[in-house]
Amino acid sequence: MSLLRNNHTRTSKTGEYATSEDFYRLFTEDMTSLYLFSLLLTGHHETAEQCFVSGFTDSVKGNRVFKEWAHSWAKRTILKNAIQIVAPLPHVGSDNFAVIQTETNGKGQSTQDQSAGMASVLALRDFDRFVFVMSVCERYSDKECSLLLGCSQQDVRDARMRALQQIAESSKRAAAAQRQAIQKTPALAAAVEREAARKQFTWSGDALCR
Numbered sequence: 001m002s003l004l005r006n007n008h009t010r011t012s013k014t015g016e017y018a019t020s021e022d023f024y025r026l027f028t029e030d031m032t033s034l035y036l037f038s039l040l041l042t043g044h045h046e047t048a049e050q051c052f053v054s055g056f057t058d059s060v061k062g063n064r065v066f067k068e069w070a071h072s073w074a075k076r077t078i079l080k081n082a083i084q085i086v087a088p089l090p091h092v093g094s095d096n097f098a099v100i101q102t103e104t105n106g107k108g109q110s111t112q113d114q115s116a117g118m119a120s121v122l123a124l125r126d127f128d129r130f131v132f133v134m135s136v137c138e139r140y141s142d143k144e145c146s147l148l149l150g151c152s153q154q155d156v157r158d159a160r161m162r163a164l165q166q167i168a169e170s171s172k173r174a175a176a177a178q179r180q181a182i183q184k185t186p187a188l189a190a191a192v193e194r195e196a197a198r199k200q201f202t203w204s205g206d207a208l209c210r
Helices: 002-014 020-029 031-042 045-059 067-086 097-105 116-122 126-137 142-149 153-184 186-209
Strands: none
Touching (some): 020 045, 031 045, 045 067, 067 126, 126 142
C-alpha cells in the first residue's frame, strides 16, 4: 500500500499544472535567458522588452500548462508575441549582407556590448532571423516554422540557408579584422605569441606529468 501511495504521489506531482506564481518565478529567475531569446527574435531592445512583458502577462493568465512545460510555454508565448509585433515576411531579392547590416544598425541597435556571434544574428533581416532562431537555436521543424510564420516550408529552408551563409561571412570578416588589428600592433602580437607559447608549455608539462 505504501509503495502504491508513493507512486501516486510522484505521478500527481509530475502532472501538476503551473500556477501564476510558477510563471512569475520563472520569468524572474530566467529573466536574462528569456529576454535574450526575445532580443534575438526581434533584433531591437525596445521591441524585445515589449515581447517579454507581453509574454509574461499572457503566461500568468492561468493557462492550464503542466509545470514541466512551463519554460517551453513561456518561450512560445514570447515567440508568438514577437511574430505578431514584428510581422516578419519572407524576403524576396538578393540584397547583400552589407545592406542588411546597415538597415539593422539604423534601428538604433548597438552591438558594441554584444558578442560577434550575437551581433551577426541581430544583423539578419527580420524573417531570416526568426527562422534562424526558431529552426537552428530552438530546433523547430520546418513545418512548425511555416505554420507559425504563415509561409511555405521552402521559404523557411531558403531563409535558414541565407542566415547561415551571412553568419558565416560575418564570422570570417570578424576574424580577418581581428588578425589585422593584431598585426598592426606589434606589442599585442608579441603578447599573443607569448600567451600561446605559455599555454603550449603548460600543456606539454601537464602531458609529461601524466
